Amino acid sequence: MSVLLDLREVSKRFGGLQAVRNLSFDVRQGEILGLIGPNGAGKSTLFNLINGVFAPDHGRIIFDGIDITGERPYRVARYGLARTHQIVQPLTNLTVLDNCTVGACFGRKNLPLARAHEAAREAIAIAGLENRAAMLALNLTIAEKKRLELARALAAQPKLLLLDEVLSGLNPTEVEHMIGVVRRIRERGVTILIIEHLMQAIMGLSDRIVVLNFGQKLAEGLPAEVARHPQVIEAYLGDPKLAAELQGAG
Ligand SMILES: Nc1ncnc2c1ncn2[C@@H]1O[C@H](COP(=O)(O)OP(=O)(O)OP(=O)(O)O)[C@@H](O)[C@H]1O
Numbered sequence: 001m002s003v004l005l006d007l008r009e010v011s012k013r014f015g016g017l018q019a020v021r022n023l024s025f026d027v028r029q030g031e032i033l034g035l036i037g038p039n040g041a042g043k044s045t046l047f048n049l050i051n052g053v054f055a056p057d058h059g060r061i062i063f064d065g066i067d068i069t070g071e072r073p074y075r076v077a078r079y080g081l082a083r084t085h086q087i088v089q090p091l092t093n094l095t096v097l098d099n100c101t102v103g104a105c106f107g108r109k110n111l112p113l114a115r116a117h118e119a120a121r122e123a124i125a126i127a128g129l130e131n132r133a134a135m136l137a138l139n140l141t142i143a144e145k146k147r148l149e150l151a152r153a154l155a156a157q158p159k160l161l162l163l164d165e166v167l168s169g170l171n172p173t174e175v176e177h178m179i180g181v182v183r184r185i186r187e188r189g190v191t192i193l194i195i196e197h198l199m200q201a202i203m204g205l206s207d208r209i210v211v212l213n214f215g216q217k218l219a220e221g222l223p224a225e226v227a228r229h230p231q232v233i234e235a236y237l238g239d240p241k242l243a244a245e246l247q248g249a250g
């Protein structure tokens with residue numbers, strides 16, 4: 001499988017805190033790669049480095065053969081990289097359709113408005129929000145806002161989609177629905193890098209897993225391998241619930 005995203009010795013420091021440390025791994029074309037690790041491990045920071053919210057202090061980020069290190073988010077989006085945010089960020093006074101149209105306009109292609117609407121409607125359908133298209137984002141439930149966050153990123157027609165905890169705050173039925181949506185997106189040829197704390201879900205969904213701890217890569221491999229990795233279990237021991245889930249999933 002060819003490499004779509006290549007992280008080479010990426011580091012980022014916030015004052016005295018080394019949030020990401022000398023991190024290298026790649027995301028292969030067509031896969032779902034799960035990124036897990038305890039709170040504060042640097043997962044969301046890594047997304048911010050990949051999509052250009054922050055520039056890394058060291059290292060290179062190569063996307064689809066292009067060195068995007070330090071490029072601004074709007075440029076990175078044009079290369080075909082879209083993301084969701086852990087804390088959903090809808091444009092609250094716009095409708096679901098308009099939110100997604102904005103996503104489409106600033107996405108991989110410089111679409112005229114009519115085509116952007118089309119891409120938005122398609123993304124809304126995939127996310128299961130058709131009957132909410134005309135609703136203002138502020139009137140959505142939490143679960144619907146999560147789906148909107150995903151639909152808006154998808155409307156950008158990315159090659160690589162970064163999903164930051166799209167399952168958090170959802171009830172079990174909503175989690176199942178969202179997992180189905182993520183699978184369908186991958187079936188359409190979109191490569192996915194997904195951060196998630198729900199172990200059963202991420203282990204079931206991912207082709208491979210990378211584990212971060214204190215900004216460093218602790219383990220990498222197939223879900224079953226990672227779930228049995230002694231250091232991974234140890235890193236989660238501070239959180240017995242996670243450790244139990246991890247072992248249950250393996
Ligand atoms: N903009 C920032 N300025 C200063 N420190 C930051 C900033 N963003 C993140 N950090 C710090 O960097 C570390 C990594 O944070 P990050 O949000 O990447 O963790 P995470 O793995 O996504 O955690 P969680 O699972 O809780 O979402 C944390 O200690 C956090 O407080």
Ligand SMILES: [Mg+2]
Binds near residue numbers: 043044045086
């Ligand atoms: Mg995070």
